[in-house]
Amino acid sequence: MSPIAPIVHPIEPTLHPTEPLLQVAGLAVSYGRIRAVDGIDLAVEPGRIVSLVGSNGAGKTTTLMALSGLLPLASGRIRFAGEDITALAPELRVARGIAHVPERRRVFAGMSVRENLVLGAYARGDAVDIASDLDRMVALFPRLGERMAQLAGTLSGGEQQMLAIARGLMSRPSLLIMDEPTMGLAPQMIDLILDTVLEIRKQGMTVLLVEQNAVEAMRLSDHVYIMRLGRIVHEDSGANIDPERVKSFYLGADS
Ligand code: ATP
Numbered sequence: 001m002s003p004i005a006p007i008v009h010p011i012e013p014t015l016h017p018t019e020p021l022l023q024v025a026g027l028a029v030s031y032g033r034i035r036a037v038d039g040i041d042l043a044v045e046p047g048r049i050v051s052l053v054g055s056n057g058a059g060k061t062t063t064l065m066a067l068s069g070l071l072p073l074a075s076g077r078i079r080f081a082g083e084d085i086t087a088l089a090p091e092l093r094v095a096r097g098i099a100h101v102p103e104r105r106r107v108f109a110g111m112s113v114r115e116n117l118v119l120g121a122y123a124r125g126d127a128v129d130i131a132s133d134l135d136r137m138v139a140l141f142p143r144l145g146e147r148m149a150q151l152a153g154t155l156s157g158g159e160q161q162m163l164a165i166a167r168g169l170m171s172r173p174s175l176l177i178m179d180e181p182t183m184g185l186a187p188q189m190i191d192l193i194l195d196t197v198l199e200i201r202k203q204g205m206t207v208l209l210v211e212q213n214a215v216e217a218m219r220l221s222d223h224v225y226i227m228r229l230g231r232i233v234h235e236d237s238g239a240n241i242d243p244e245r246v247k248s249f250y251l252g253a254d255s
Contacts, residue, residue, distance in 0.1 A: 019082060021046040021175055021206050022067070027076035029059075029066045036062040038230035039076070044175070044223075049197060049207045051217035051238070053246070054227035060210040061103055063227070064179050067208075068100040069093050081174065094123045099173035103180050103210075105164040109153025113144055116152050116163055120170030130170075137166040140196065158189035165196065169205075176200060177208045182216070194220055214246050 022044040029037040037059040044050045052060050065071040067078060069090035078086045085093055099120075108116050117137060121130045138145030141162040147155065152163055161181055168176055178197070182190040194216060197207055211217035218224055221238035226249045233249050234241075 019079075020044055021081060022208065023079040024067070025077045027063065027066060027078070028074040029062050029071055030074045031062075035074070036230055037066065040227070040230075040232045042225060042232070044206060044208055046174075046206050047201065047204065048222040049201050049209060049220055049238075050223045050225070051209045051211055051221040052225050052227055053211055053214040053217050054249075057229075058227040059230040060227055061179055064100065064177050064208070064210060068098055068177060070100070091123070094171050094173075097172070097174035098177065099123075099168035099171045099175070100177045101164050101168040101179065101181065103183065105157070105160045105181075107152040107155075107160050107163050107167070109151065111152055112149050113152055113155070113163055114148040116167050117144075117170050120167035124171040133170055133172070137169065140169070140199065141166055158185050158192070161185065161189075161193055162196075165193070165200075169200070173205060175206045175208060179210045180212055181209070182211065182213060190216070215243060218243065218246070 020043040022042070024040065024042040026039050026041065027037055028035060028039045040063065052063060054060055062071060066073055069088060073086065076086070077084060080093070080096060080098060083096070085096065088096070108119070111119075114134070117134060118130060121133055143159055144162055144166060147159065152160065155163060165178070165181065181193050181197070185193065190213075197209065197220060201207055209217065209221065218238045218241050224236060224238050224241050225232050226234040226246060228249055234245065
């Protein structure tokens, strides 16, 4: 991948040196009487890739949606870049530097690649210098550069995922939240997307990743949280985590 200048968010976080970029305490989310996330604590240090893994229905997507303000909390607090954002509206969280690339790569199918990207820039509130941000996205994903005028709905699944990530990056986030970016992709495309996650970190961003493929997530991540039935059941550095142990957590034999 060609070297590109780091993306600088308009609001640079002013963190105490020991404070995580994102800190979550006692987060709980309910759907009616169903408690999908049951009081979890998370810390994401700046410049790291942190993964949330776990079996279907563990509460991973619900957690990410609560972090970006798309679901109300039943209880808990969220701090980001030194500020309590628990009550902040989703668009203000984007303006603060949180971008969420949702599950199933939702792009605006009837709009071109370029239009999708430009919309991503407007999400940050000061849409100046869009041209250089577009150049950065093309450097990161040359395939998007060849398809700027193409309708997003006609892109392949992998290309739509690239576009979804690039649209998130257009808001110049300091934290990129990604929900299952490799879901349903061919192996080669999975490698490309995961390499991009590493490149994004190299450019100075922090990544919180939900990934079904726990082995890939462990390989990539500085820190891994394992979720089951709405709770964090285990956490460790990506290098230390034992795949056999992870398997047992998935199967529910060890919680
Ligand atoms: P997957 O890996 O399958 O996407 P997940 O870990 O992301 O799973 P969530 O999608 O967060 O899990 O779901 C957690 C729990 O909340 C599940 O039991 C799910 O059925 C339930 N749930 C999710 N969305 C809703 C909803 N809109 N209404 C009611 N229950 C929901």
